[in-house]
Amino acid sequence: MKLLTQEIRKKLPPIGAQDQENDPIVYAKFFTPWSYWTWLAYEFDGEDIFFGFVKGDFDEYGTFSLSELESVKGPMGLGIERDIHFTPKPLSECK
Numbered sequence: 603m604k605l606l607t608q609e610i611r612k613k614l615p616p617i618g619a620q621d622q623e624n625d626p627i628v629y630a631k632f633f634t635p636w637s638y639w640t641w642l643a644y645e646f647d648g649e650d651i652f653f654g655f656v657k658g659d660f661d662e663y664g665t666f667s668l669s670e671l672e673s674v675k676g677p678m679g680l681g682i683e684r685d686i687h688f689t690p691k692p693l694s695e696c697k
Contacts, residue, residue, distance in 0.1 A: 629690045
């Protein structure tokens with residue numbers, strides 16, 4: 603599965619564009635099918651780095667890379683997936 607389509611890439615604002623927003627819009631949701639980890643991307647540097655919210659062992663805001671998401675292999679070779687049914691919505695609705 604392609605994690606970042608051209609359509610999503612075009613919609614993602616640059617990093618820092620939503621800094622003043624109280625409830626930024628999330629444009630992509632990535633997840634591990636074998637655990638509870640989820641990455642909610644709401645900004646992108648146009649190359650490799652997202653800014654967003656990560657739900658994992660500790661929930662946090664920060665950067666994460668597309669190349670790193672693409673390189674992860676879990677049980678039976680499963681990779682991180684993009685929620686293909688996700689539609690852009692405010693972060694508060696995604697948490």
